Amino acid sequence: MAEGFLPVCRQDMEEAGLDQLDFVYVCGDAYVDHPSFGSAIISRVLEDRGYTVGMICQPDWRDERSVCVLGKPRLGFLVSSGNMDSMVNHYTVAKKRRHQDAYSPGGVMGKRPDRAVIVYCNLIRKTYKDTPIIIGGLEASLRRMGHYDYWDNKVRRSILLDSGADLISYGMGERSIVEIADALASGLKAGELTFIRGTVYKTRDKDDVEDAVRLPDFEAIKSDKRAYAKSVALQYENTDPFQARRIYETYDGALFVVQNPPALPLSTIDMDDVYALPYMRTWHPMYDKEGGIPALEEIRFSLTSNRGCFGGCSFCALTFHEGRIVQARSHESIINEAKMFLADPHFKGYIHDVGGPSAEFRAPACKKQLKHGACRDRQCLWPQPCPSLRVDHSDYLQLLRKLRDLPGVKKVFVRSGIRFDYLMADKDKTFLRELSRYHISGQLRVAPEHISDHVLCRMGKPGVKVYDAFIREFEKVNRQLGKDQYVVPYLMSSHPGSTMKDAIALAEYEKKAGINPRQVQDFYPTPGTISTCMYYTGIDPRDMSPVYVASDPHEKAMQRALIQFASPDNYDLVREALLREGRKDLIGFGPACLIPPRKGAGHRKNKGRIKNIKKV
Numbered sequence: 381m382a383e384g385f386l387p388v389c390r391q392d393m394e395e396a397g398l399d400q401l402d403f404v405y406v407c408g409d410a411y412v413d414h415p416s417f418g419s420a421i422i423s424r425v426l427e428d429r430g431y432t433v434g435m436i437c438q439p440d441w442r443d444e445r446s447v448c449v450l451g452k453p454r455l456g457f458l459v460s461s462g463n464m465d466s467m468v469n470h471y472t473v474a475k476k477r478r479h480q481d482a483y484s485p486g487g488v489m490g491k492r493p494d495r496a497v498i499v500y501c502n503l504i505r506k507t508y509k510d511t512p513i514i515i516g517g518l519e520a521s522l523r524r525m526g527h528y529d530y531w532d533n534k535v536r537r538s539i540l541l542d543s544g545a546d547l548i549s550y551g552m553g554e555r556s557i558v559e560i561a562d563a564l565a566s567g568l569k570a571g572e573l574t575f576i577r578g579t580v581y582k583t584r585d586k587d588d589v590e591d592a593v594r595l596p597d598f599e600a601i602k603s604d605k606r607a608y609a610k611s612v613a614l615q616y617e618n619t620d621p622f623q624a625r626r627i628y629e630t631y632d633g634a635l636f637v638v639q640n641p642p643a644l645p646l647s648t649i650d651m652d653d654v655y656a657l658p659y660m661r662t663w664h665p666m667y668d669k670e671g672g673i674p675a676l677e678e679i680r681f682s683l684t685s686n687r688g689c690f691g692g693c694s695f696c697a698l699t700f701h702e703g704r705i706v707q708a709r710s711h712e713s714i715i716n717e718a719k720m721f722l723a724d725p726h727f728k729g730y731i732h733d734v735g736g737p738s739a740e741f742r743a744p745a746c747k748k749q750l751k752h753g754a755c756r757d758r759q760c761l762w763p764q765p766c767p768s769l770r771v772d773h774s775d776y777l778q779l780l781r782k783l784r785d786l787p788g789v790k791k792v793f794v795r796s797g798i799r800f801d802y803l804m805a806d807k808d809k810t811f812l813r814e815l816s817r818y819h820i821s822g823q824l825r826v827a828p829e830h831i832s833d834h835v836l837c838r839m840g841k842p843g844v845k846v847y848d849a850f851i852r853e854f855e856k857v858n859r860q861l862g863k864d865q866y867v868v869p870y871l872m873s874s875h876p877g878s879t880m881k882d883a884i885a886l887a888e889y890e891k892k893a894g895i896n897p898r899q900v901q902d903f904y905p906t907p908g909t910i911s912t913c914m915y916y917t918g919i920d921p922r923d924m925s926p927v928y929v930a931s932d933p934h935e936k937a938m939q940r941a942l943i944q945f946a947s948p949d950n951y952d953l954v955r956e957a958l959l960r961e962g963r964k965d966l967i968g969f970g971p972a973c974l975i976p977p978r979k980g981a982g983h984r985k986n987k988g989r990i991k992n993i994k995k996v
Contacts, residue, residue, distance in 0.1 A: 384660045385413055386423055387434040389449060402431040403561070404453040406500050408469075408492040409462030409483040409675075410667055411437040413660040416679045418517050418553075419460055424657040425554050431455070431561055437664075438484065441493040444506045452511060455564040457504050458557075459545065460517030461496035463675070465906065467531050470494060473904040474933075475531065482678070485670035494531075495519075501543035512570035514560055515539065516549040521701050522908030524550050524580045524639060525615060525629050526598045528608070528916040530905040535602045535916075538629065538637045540582055546570035548580035551701055552687060554654055555643040577621070578643030582635065589636050592626040593618065599632075605917035606924070612913040613921040619699055621645060622753030645688065645705045645750070652713040655684070661720070681721050682733035682795075683714050685779065689737035690745040690760040691799055693829075694840040695875065695903065695911035698737050704754040706741045711779050715786070722788045729789055734780060735796025740803070740811065742775045762840045765805045773803070773811035784818060794819040800826050800850040801842040809853065816857050816865060824854070827870040830878065831889045838877035838920065838927060839911070844889075869895065873940040874930045875903040876914035880961050883939040887954075887974055888966070896946045902936065945974045 387393045388411060393401065403426060407419045414420055423433040434453075439446035447457075462469070462483050469492070470478060477489070484491040493499040497519050504513060523539040540548050547570060549556045556578035563573050574581050574588050583589065595614055596607040611629075618624035624641040631637065646654070661680075663673045686708040689698045714734070721727045733739075744750055745760040746768040760766050784792045794815060803812060815824070828847040830836055836843055851867060858865045873883065890896065905912040914920055914927045930936050938960075941953035954975050958966050966974045 382665050384658070385411070385435075385664055386427070387450065388437070388664065388666070390451070393434065393450065398432055401434045401450055401453050402426070402455045402565075403433045403458055404436060404447075404450050405433055405458040405460070406436045406439060406447055406504065407460050407462055408466055408496040408500070409437060409460075410485055410491070410673050411435050411664040412483075412662070412673050412676050413664070414662065414676060414679070415655050415657075415659055416676075416682070416684065417463060419462070420659055421654060421657075422458065422516065422553055422557050424659060425654065426557060426561055428653075428657055429558055429561065431565075433458075438491045439500070439503075441496075441499045441503060444503050447500065447504050448507055452508055455561060456512035456514055456546075456570070457501075457508070459497055459500050459504070459513060459515045459520075459543075461492070461519035462517065465519045465522065466492055466494060466496040467529075468904070468906055471531065473902040480674075482675040483673060485667040485673060487674045488670070495542075497539060497545075498543045501545050505544050512547070512564060513543070513545040514547045514549055514557075514570075515543055515545040516553050516557070518697075518701065520545075520548050521550040522697050522906070524548050525595065525627075525637060526601050526611070527907045528905070528912060529907065530912070530915075535598075535608065537598060537631065538580070538582075540580055540637055541631070541635075546581075547573055549578060550580060550639075551578050551642050551703065552646075553578060553643070554646065554650070574638070575640070577640050580637060580639045582637050584635055586636070589628050589638055590626070592628045592638065595627055595629045597630045597633075606919060609913055609917045609919040609921040609924060612910065613924075615639075616699065616910065616921070617756050619703060620753040620756070621703065621705070622749075622751070623756060642703060645703065645707045648708060648710050651687075651707055651709045655709060655713055655717065679732070681724075681727055681731055683717055683731060683783075684736055685709060685714060685734050685739070685776075686736035686741055689741065690754065691738055691741075691802075692759040692762055692840050694838060694914070695872070695909050696737075697906065697908040700908040702737065704760070705744050705749050708742045711782060714779060715782055718783055718786060718789070722786070727788075729791070731783060731789060731792045733793055733795040734783060735794060737796070738802070739794050739796035739798050740773055740776045741799070742779075743770065743772075745769050759840065761799065761801055762842065763837065764842075765801070769805070771802065771805045773806055773808070777811050777814060780814070780819060791821075792819055793821070795825070797825070797827055800828075801846050804846055804850050804853065809857065812853065813857050813861070816854070816863060817861055820865060822865055823868045824865065825868045825870060826850070829870065829872045830875065830882070831886050832878070832882040835875060835877045835882050838914065839872075839875055869897065870899075870901065871897055871943055872901045872903055873943055874936040876911055876918075876920075876927045876929050878930060878939060879928055880930075880935065880939065880942075880957055883942040884957065884961060884963055884966070887942040887945045888972070890943070890945070891972065891974055897943060900940055900943045902940055942974075951975060951978075 434450040601608040621642040628638040938957040941950035
């Protein structure tokens with residue numbers, strides 16, 4: 381057996397003196413024993429509690445024997461698609477097949493099936509009829525109730541039903557997986573596990589659905605978009621571990637899919653314990669000949685500081701998966717991990733990131749959250765920062781100082797997204813000064829996403845005035861430091877609410893600011909987000925108001941082209957969009973014009989001027 385890794389074959393089990401494992405983990409990712417991979421955390425947490433776990437990573441889904449290589453587990457199978465939803469992993473927003481998979485050996489695509497959780501579970505059931513199957517990870521978590529599926533363009537059932545699994549461990553599963561393991565080890569059957577926080581179960585017994593909020597029935601959300609929006613609103617109202625009630629969805633009037641309240645957040649001590657487990661911190665050596673796993677290279681020398689996010693962006697599934705309550709590791713835990721880098725011969729002195737969903741969040745948004753939870757009826761940062769919000773960068777700043785003072789560390793980068801609205805709410809700009817001086821190299825990536833306030837409202841993002849104020853402050857600080865650094869804005873096209881007029885307004889803003897984004901993210905309707913509900917229903921579930929949705933592929937192409945109006949490849953689409961909206965005034969040679977006329981010497985002259993726009 382590869383020293384320190386969990387068993388991946390019968391020979392490994394024999395070398396470890398194991399006749400039977402307690403759990404077999406079937407995963408769509410390659411086997412990487414690193415705490416940035418959910419499969420590694422869950423398997424190591426179970427091992428720490430005395431359970432034996434084996435890994436079957438990327439089994440051949442065309443061969444049912446591939447899930448039998450470790451034999452029948454004593455307690456059950458754990459199944460995950462990996463760190464990503466398998467459909468997002470496989471397809472672009474245009475539904476075109478991707479060419480690389482960063483979570484597979486050598487980046488080779490095709491090592492896992494579409495809808496991996498369902499396929500793996502059905503494969504297991506062919507051989508192990510009665511063995512418990514628990515599904516988890518992002519794919520299972522975000523599809524735990526009836527959900528709109530962009531790739532099928534329809535509402536699909538809970539993944540619990542389509543997979544044939546017994547239980548979903550949703551969200552961050554360290555607490556729930558231990559409770560599940562202990563319950564199964566005590567002799568309880570999988571169908572009796574109806575009481576564990578952070579789980580979803582199915583039942584035909586109405587008595588198993590106690591004190592619960594009834595969501596619109598599956599047949600209703602399938603046929604009525606307003607019912608679907610109401611269901612999403614109720615689900616989001618019940619994502620907080622302190623306030624959430626049990627909720628359930630009915631199928632054919634006789635089958636109930638029931639979601640227990642989320643697991644309680646981890647304390648700092650709990651987080652430290654999880655990250656101190658004996659990870660090998662690399663891929664299994666069986667992948668060496670293929671060049672390893674590309675995804676690891678991105679995070680090998682990065683540090684996870686926190687989880688959870690009170691930012692509340694509509695297009696992000698973090699609220700639905702990790703929750704709004706921020707949980708953080710101690711400085712000591714993070715520094716100890718950084719010291720491990722120093723012993724790695726591949727470490728060149730550069731820590732690539734220190735962060736999480738939002739880099740500078742190091743504590744719950746306000747004092748009441750750890751006792752009473754996050755507010756149901758308001759967000760912490762949107763539309764303005766809540767009066768109760770604790771705005772304080774000092775803890776994160778102290779952490780960064782300690783890390784950059786470590787002998788052998790040349791530079792500590794901050795590459796996780798920072799919340800510029802949170803930063804601007806801080807009257808003390810020490811963090812911005814030190815961020816600019818020590819922790820970026822030429823450019824800082826932030827995510828305004830758009831500049832039209834009514835689109836930003838749908839996104840759950842601050843108004844453009846906040847972003848403009850941040851840019852002014854950033855430029856002021858860098859002038860004082862004598863540094864030539866700039867902001868790279870992440871922008872999104874075709875988000876629900878964005879009309880062609882909004883896309884043109886964004887292009888005009890870019891022209892005035894002298895920026896030309898090299899990368900643009902088309903809105904991707906992934907499971908579990910408020911924005912995806914808007915995309916499918918044309919309704920904002922937060923207030924049930926109607927929302928404009930650009931769903932026509934050609935219109936979406938024009939909106940995207942407008943964001944990159946300076947690219948010659950986009951000329952025809954930009955021109956068509958401007959003429960369609962009666963904005964011929966933006967075609968010409970004036971300082972406000974986006975593109976020149978189609979023909980003439982002036983066109984060639986203007987091309988040279990466009991090239992001088994700063995690319996970001």
